[in-house]
Amino acid sequence: MQLPFDQREGTIWLDGKYIEWNDANIHILSHGLQYGGLVFEGIRIYQGKPFKLKEHMARLKNSAELIGFELEHAEAELCAATEELIKLNKIENGYIRPAAWRGTETMLISGAGTKTHVVIAAWESFEWMRHERKQTGVRLMVSKWRKANPDASPYQAKVAGVYAIASMVKNEAEAAGYDDVIMLDSDGNITESSTSNFFAIIGDELYTPIADRFLNGITRQTILQIASELGVVTHEVKLTLDDLKRASACFLTGTAIEIMPIKSVEDIEFELNNDLLQKLQYSYQRLTAT
Numbered sequence: 001m002q003l004p005f006d007q008r009e010g011t012i013w014l015d016g017k018y019i020e021w022n023d024a025n026i027h028i029l030s031h032g033l034q035y036g037g038l039v040f041e042g043i044r045i046y047q048g049k050p051f052k053l054k055e056h057m058a059r060l061k062n063s064a065e066l067i068g069f070e071l072e073h074a075e076a077e078l079c080a081a082t083e084e085l086i087k088l089n090k091i092e093n094g095y096i097r098p099a100a101w102r103g104t105e106t107m108l109i110s111g112a113g114t115k116t117h118v119v120i121a122a123w124e125s126f127e128w129m130r131h132e133r134k135q136t137g138v139r140l141m142v143s144k145w146r147k148a149n150p151d152a153s154p155y156q157a158k159v160a161g162v163y164a165i166a167s168m169v170k171n172e173a174e175a176a177g178y179d180d181v182i183m184l185d186s187d188g189n190i191t192e193s194s195t196s197n198f199f200a201i202i203g204d205e206l207y208t209p210i211a212d213r214f215l216n217g218i219t220r221q222t223i224l225q226i227a228s229e230l231g232v233v234t235h236e237v238k239l240t241l242d243d244l245k246r247a248s249a250c251f252l253t254g255t256a257i258e259i260m261p262i263k264s265v266e267d268i269e270f271e272l273n274n275d276l277l278q279k280l281q282y283s284y285q286r287l288t289a290t
């Protein structure tokens with residue numbers, strides 16, 4: 001069992017100050033907690049260096065703006081604080097969690113006039129469990145819950161309220177003996193998993209759903225870039241479960257899981273040692289190692 005997150009040691013950056021890990025507390029009546037309006041990021045540290053730091057901080061700022069507030073710190077300041085935090089906490093390989101939220105000045109739903117806060121926490125993380133999963137692949141079920149229509153909420157915002165659903169569907173999958181879900185949209189097209197993007201390999205070409213109703217992940221964009229550099233033909237298209245019957249391999253992408261092979265989507269099975277899948281994994285690993 002890993003140590004709970006309020007029982008660790010280290011330094012956290014909160015609103016411009018470096019403070020003791022266990023002093024990074026907020027009041028129970030914070031607006032961001034009560035109404036789920038906290039925006040956040042997840043960033044990986046490889047060999048002491050944050051991967052795609054600027055892109056993640058830009059997305060944090062954009063998430064806040066999408067739900068109606070501004071960060072009181074410039075992106076450059078947040079990036080510099082992150083670099084410093086990695087040094088202070090002596091992290092080699094780990095994870096960074098920046099977050100921003102409205103404070104306690106009002107309980108009114110609008111949150112007008114609230115001060116906003118920003119935190120950055122970082123810790124060493126051990127990836128052996130994910131390494132093992134990459135050998136066996138993940139087993140997915142199709143969630144009974146559909147992805148919200150693109151005009152139902154700002155789907156490019158990484159905001160806590162939306163992750164209540166991600167948490168729920170992941171829990172449901174695990175309770176049913178699976179690792180994660182595939183979420184369909186209201187027309188039955190594949191969108192993504194609980195918190196990662198989806199790719200399929202059909203023939204020797206790469207397919208991924210159009211990111212017009214779910215987070216266009218930074219890893220997804222990196223994979224598309226790598227694929228283009230490798231000269232792989234890629235298609236951003238509508239994909240259905242029927243299309244998966246023609247796929248030789250499928251995988252999920254995300255900052256934390258990197259490229260995770262999918263063993264099955266319910267009773268459709270895939271190869272784990274597919275050539276293109278392995279090439280992409282190798283290239284991504286090289287990129288994170290430089």
Ligand code: PMP
Pocket residue numbers: 042166192194195196197214215216217218219220253254255256
């Ligand atoms: N979709 C959702 C809903 C996510 O939460 C994430 C993880 N942030 C992703 C996709 C993958 O995004 P990224 O590659 O930027 O981590």
